[in-house]
Amino acid sequence: GIQVEQSPPDLILQEGANSTLRCNFSDSVNNLQWFHQNPWGQLINLFYIPSGTKQNGRLSATTVATERYSLLYISSSQTTDSGVYFCAVEQFDDYKLSFGAGTTVTVRA
Amino acid sequence: GAVVSQHPSRVICKSGTSVKIECRSLDFQATTMFWYRQFPKKSLMLMATSNEGSKATYEQGVEKDKFLINHASLTLSTLTVTSAHPEDSSFYICSASGSRYEQYFGPGTRLTVT
Numbered sequence: 001g002i003q004v005e006q007s008p009p010d011l012i013l014q015e016g017a018n019s020t021l022r023c024n025f026s027d028s029v030n031n032l033q034w035f036h037q038n039p040w041g042q043l044i045n046l047f048y049i050p051s052g053t054k055q056n057g058r059l060s061a062t063t064v065a066t067e068r069y070s071l072l073y074i075s076s077s078q079t080t081d082s083g084v085y086f087c088a089v090e091q092f093d094d095y096k097l098s099f100g101a102g103t104t105v106t107v108r109a
Numbered sequence: 110g111a112v113v114s115q116h117p118s119r120v121i122c123k124s125g126t127s128v129k130i131e132c133r134s135l136d137f138q139a140t141t142m143f144w145y146r147q148f149p150k151k152s153l154m155l156m157a158t159s160n161e162g163s164k165a166t167y168e169q170g171v172e173k174d175k176f177l178i179n180h181a182s183l184t185l186s187t188l189t190v191t192s193a194h195p196e197d198s199s200f201y202i203c204s205a206s207g208s209r210y211e212q213y214f215g216p217g218t219r220l221t222v223t
Contacts, residue, residue: 045211
């Protein structure tokens with residue numbers, strides 16, 4: 001099956017800092033989503049981004065499908081940004097998502 | 110929009126009993142629903158895919174007789190863990206997909222089997 005690798009596995013930030021999370025995938029994909037899992041376990045949809053660039057407030061994402069990677073940018077980080085960020089891809093047209101191992105982000109005040 | 114609920118959020122049961130978890134799409138019709146399992150500090154593992162009115166498709170290694178999935182309507186899917194054992198303790202998460210490709214996730218159910 002497709003391999004989804006996220007880096008770095010852990011990230012500690014000072015409040016106000018910027019950061020970039022990376023997601024590499026081993027094969028072409030139909031779809032890609034970024035999620036934030038909060039401390040209570042809820043996955044929150046951040047971006048649906050099979051290609052191109054999107055921005056939502058302090059977050060933005062870019063997917064370069066031809067080179068099989070996606071980046072998630074967090075600017076001016078806040079403590080509420082803490083949690084695990086997952087990248088997930090859909091390889092075939094079957095709605096199934098394959099998840100990366102996640103990046104655990106800790107933002108310190 | 111795109112809200113998915115799960116019930117219960119937390120359940121403790123004795124070994125050998127069965128537990129049912131409900132997943133509902135509250136404001137959209139979900140043609141496809143998914144069930145995932147997540148171990149502590151690990152990623153999500155897809156267990157099965159269910160389409161309304163048809164049998165669920167289970168991922169390799171997932172016992173279909175142990176994890177019964179029913180998708181009776183476009184807004185409700187249930188997962189029943191039968192004859193639960195301590196090794197079934199985990200965080201179970203459902204997701205739902207409608208006419209768009211995005212999946213929307215429920216808040217999860219933490220199952221503890223004693």
